[in-house]
Amino acid sequence: MREDPGKIQYKKIMKLGSFKNKIVLDVGCGTGTRQYFAPLTKKVVGIDPSTMLIKKAQDQLPDNLKQKVRYQVGSGEELSFNDETFDSVFFSWSLHHIPIKFQKKACRETYRVLKKGGQLLILEPTLKGEFIHFTELSHPEIEPVKNVIAILSELIGKFFELESQATFVIKYYFDNEDEAIKYFRREDNLPPNKDSEVLRLLKSCKRVKNEILIQGGARILSLKKN
């Protein structure tokens, strides 16, 4: 049976994340889409450098979460929080969006604001699958993802222990080429002049019962601050 792309992420985040009665920082939260866990927590702070996304997150926040969840503009490499403030820091598809030159700083900042024994939960793309080649058409993805992978392997064992991890594949099905183009324009701000490149990439994707299948590799890691 087909699994909804959102649902597979929901399951992995809820399985590996530790949220119950925790104070959680969501770095690069966007509109807060991935905060499935908010009702379980004591408090969630979502930060993102985009004023527009933070405003949208605030506008969409349901009334029952207004006491718990706060959104504010901010960047991962400069966290405006005291040392050891959070039980858990979450990066969902956001660590590789931080410019390469600031990624290490963002990890140092995360370490600083996490309590000892706290959890760093990271959801990131892998280099497997075609999906990343489509997103690469909108903004650099492959090099930043490689850099994140290298940084994480340096941190694990020194500053953090790897508690658990899972790699998985997210499958996106499209009825036709136009649908795929629309998806990447909307989700990934693909510029219209890239249509021919999307069409070229689509040629090498699998067809399943007349639908186009684009697969994206993902990895979720749960790290514990030493």
Ligand SMILES: C[S@@+](CC[C@H](N)C(=O)[O-])C[C@H]1O[C@@H](n2cnc3c(N)ncnc32)[C@H](O)[C@@H]1O
């Ligand atoms: C692919 S979106 C992920 C949004 C959300 N976390 C999710 O899972 O749907 C990447 C996010 O990283 C944010 N971002 C970009 N640069 C950043 C930085 N320096 N620090 C923190 N977040 C950043 C972007 O604004 C964007 O909202």
